[in-house]
Amino acid sequence: MLVVEDEPALAFRLQQVLEGAGFAVDVAYDGEDGWHLGDTEPYDAVVLDLGLPKLDGVTVLQRWREAGRAMPVLILTARSRWSEKMAGFNAGADDYVTKPFEMEEVVYRLRALIRRASGHAQPELSCGGLRLDTNTGRVTLDGVPIQLTAQEFRILSYLLHHPGRIVSRTELMEHVYDRLFESDSNSLEVLLGRVRKKIGTGMIQTVRGQGYMLTDPES
Ligand code: CA
Secondary structure, eight states, X not given: OEEEOSOXXXXXXXXXXXXXTTOOOEEESSHHHHHHHHHHSOOSOXXXXXXXXXXXXXXXXXXHHHTXXXXXXXXXXXXXXXXXXXXXXXXXXXXXXXXXXXXXXXHHHHHHHHHHHTTOOSSEEEETTEEEETTTTEEEETTEEOOOOHHHXXXXXXXXXXXXXXXXXXXXXXXXXXXXXXXXXXXXXXXHHHHHHHHOTTSEEEETTTEEEEOOTTO
């Protein structure tokens, strides 16, 4: 997740709440930095303030869309001015919230945007006996809740958004760790080992030289 917001206190709160909701979060404090990150890193979704130093949010969004960057973007508007929202939508925004807003609302809207962007209309994702309620972030196996750490949740959630598809090691790492986290592929293996233990062997397959794939071993 990328958060582009120049008010440090708000940026910090958003980062905390989104990390608490299971996302890996990068923060940019001006439009130029935000544009650059969104242009070069693969994000599942972006929270973009419109009033930003160096480069305004509408321009940032226009540039991303012109360059073919298609990630869902939720804009933050300072006022409930329709003209501002309309400019955001014209530039390619997917949704908006008006400041001040409930943090929970941002989380729910982002989860819905990410789910829809990966082609799922229902809030519940499943594979075999494994289910993820994307609204609450709850994961169950055969109806029994599974306790996952934040990183374990990110791995499983990402794979559940893309079942039956090979996800490369790099792609998975980018979605598990934020940009500043020092990680190596061994730590990903360790994490995957823990997730496999919790959901039962056979569901996450290692595809030699290519990556990982979530499948229902019984189908
Ligand atoms: Ca601002």
